[in-house]
Amino acid sequence: MITPSRPRLSRRRFLAAVRNVVAGYALAGAGGYLYGSRIEAEWLTVRRLTLPIRSLPAAADGLRLVQLSDFHLRPVTEIDHIRRAVSLASSLQPDVIVLTGDYVTIQAEDIFELAPVLGGLNARLGVFTVLGNHDLWTNRRVVTQGLHEAGLPVLINQGLAVGGLYLAGLDDAWSGAPDLAQALAGCPAGMPAVLLAHEPDFVDEWSRDPRVAVQLSGHSHGGQVRLPGLGAVIVPPYGRKYDYGLYQVHHTRLYTNPGIGLAVPGVRVNCRPEVTEITLTQGA
DSSP, X not given: OOOOOOOSOOHHHHHHHHHHHHHHHHHTOHHHHHIIIIIGGGOOEEEEEEEEETTXXXXXXXXXXXXXXXXXBTTTBOHHHHHHHHHHHHHTOOSEEEEESOXXXXXXXXXXXXXXXXXXXXXXTOEEEXXXXXXXXXXXXXXXXXXXXXXXXXXXXXXXXXXXXXXXXXXXXXXXXXXHHHHTTTOOTTOOEEEEOSOGGGHHHHTTSTTEEEEEEOSSGGGSBEETTXXXXXXXXXXXXXXXXXXEETTEEEEEOOOSSOOSSOOOBSOOOEEEEEEEEEOO
């Protein structure tokens, strides 16, 4: 079992830092804020990746996964935006859809509005979820109940074979108790694993297990605002080292999804909300 070390930055201090950034955006002018909050924040994109995976079984060659993350229903993100993302994801007709956490922001009960919308996702082999830090900070039990009632499996230190690969999900690493050994306990010998883990930065530890071929994460929102040559303006703990995009860490390929919704500050600049389509192929 991997026990994450806790950063000195408390939740209260982190939110205070975010509020300072919001003030900075306000100083940048109403026009920039309008673009970031009303145009790019709702400008969905599809990013397509092809990942060659060593020892990928022939049955999984060409398997297509779609990842969505960080919905954050209210107070910034509204349900219609999420409905559009769900429709876009299903239109890709993937084999598997994975959701990598943070469904709500402040009120756990918002899951009962969100989960039926997510339950409309359509994938040939199923839709699978893990929880994020906000889901635990609000109420793990309520969020899990809402997902289950919508027919969405929640993988908490659990895994299963799907379409020729092993799909494993971890408990939230910031506020929960992730157990990689337990999640991979049922992984057949020689079968590569795709690991769903909300916070990306723990890949440095989890990639030490040779079974973890791919890690899919969210959490950072890509920073929401990315400046040319500088990258993200602000990112949360455990989403700082691998804040956006595709990385190679040891033998593991990590993808950090920038998310669908927003927490405060409610803007995006150079960081559109994203539906990620990942095609797995046999390779070195």
